[in-house]
Amino acid sequence: MTISVDLVARLGPSVADYPPGSAFGPRVARSYQFVWLLEGSATWLWDDLALPLAPGELLLIRPGMRDTFRWDPRTPTRHAYVHFTLTGQAPAGWPLTRGLTGRHDPMGALCQYLLWLGAECPPGWRAQAGETLRLLVLTFLAHPPPAHRAPATLPAPLAAMMGAVRAYWSDGVARPIPMRELASAARVSPSTLYRTFRRTFGVGPVAAIELLRLTRAEPLLWQSNLSMQAVAVQCGFTDAYHFSRRFRAIYGMAPTTFRTTPPEAAPPSPAESHGLTLLRPLLQPR
Numbered sequence: 001m002t003i004s005v006d007l008v009a010r011l012g013p014s015v016a017d018y019p020p021g022s023a024f025g026p027r028v029a030r031s032y033q034f035v036w037l038l039e040g041s042a043t044w045l046w047d048d049l050a051l052p053l054a055p056g057e058l059l060l061i062r063p064g065m066r067d068t069f070r071w072d073p074r075t076p077t078r079h080a081y082v083h084f085t086l087t088g089q090a091p092a093g094w095p096l097t098r099g100l101t102g103r104h105d106p107m108g109a110l111c112q113y114l115l116w117l118g119a120e121c122p123p124g125w126r127a128q129a130g131e132t133l134r135l136l137v138l139t140f141l142a143h144p145p146p147a148h149r150a151p152a153t154l155p156a157p158l159a160a161m162m163g164a165v166r167a168y169w170s171d172g173v174a175r176p177i178p179m180r181e182l183a184s185a186a187r188v189s190p191s192t193l194y195r196t197f198r199r200t201f202g203v204g205p206v207a208a209i210e211l212l213r214l215t216r217a218e219p220l221l222w223q224s225n226l227s228m229q230a231v232a233v234q235c236g237f238t239d240a241y242h243f244s245r246r247f248r249a250i251y252g253m254a255p256t257t258f259r260t261t262p263p264e265a266a267p268p269s270p271a272e273s274h275g276l277t278l279l280r281p282l283l284q285p286r
Contacts, residue, residue, distance in 0.1 A: 004134065007129055008031050017076060017173075025225070029062065036057065036058045036100060040055075040079075044068075051096065078172065086137065119280030120280070161182050173234055193205060213236050213237075215276075218269065221258055251266075
């Protein structure tokens with residue numbers, strides 16, 4: 001079986017946090033998409049099938065499928081995803097789901113590696129992600145060995161600061177955090193934290209956190225039916241007006257316009273522009 005896989009720009013591998021009761025669709029899938037839940041639950045609807053989803057399962061969506069997602073109505077859901085195109089001789093009889101918890105099945109490790117690549121963005125990461133995706137597709141019929149790379153490290157104060165951010169955002173809502181609390185978590189003075197952070201990323205910690213909060217809006221705009229007010233709340237803004245004003249200031253367009261803009265034509269991600277992708281793994285729950 002000979003296939004090649006290419007990532008769809010700006011649509012993973014990454015993670016989206018959905019508040020209780022979120023929904024997306026119906027939509028017609030334009031590309032292949034792997035989805036796996038990290039926390040919470042969901043129901044995936046396709047034709048007359050209603051498929052419950054839970055952590056430990058990998059769902060494959062194929063182009064042309066008209067489907068709907070309904071996430072847990074009671075608790076937040078964390079949903080990992082990656083969109084891709086496929087060329088070559090594709091296998092017939094695609095299963096809809098496969099388990100990720102089998103002792104000898106490498107798919108769970110491949111999914112973790114994809115998320116690491118999407119968060120860290122090491123040199124050549126897109127090519128690595130494409131090959132990892134190719135292996136993930138092939139494991140529906142075979143069992144190739146997983147790839148692995150060790151995560152990069154940050155200065156200790158920044159790592160401690162991001163641990164506090166992860167705790168603040170553990171319920172899926174990306175709230176703003178005052179500088180004094182960030183410095184307290186980092187066990188350094190605000191001025192020292194500012195200098196250390198700016199020396200590493202070229203931007204201060206409070207500004208960086210706002211950029212990360214705004215970046216979280218991307219999958220919610222592209223892959224959910226959430227209102228602007230609901231997206232604003234998930235990104236830690238008090239109302240849709242404040243969220244829209246800050247989003248426009250950073251992205252150069254209103255979030256309503258961004259929602260209808262194809263990923264390949266959308267403005268650059270502020271997290272990537274400032275090298276903040278290094279921080280994404282530190283925001284994942286431990």
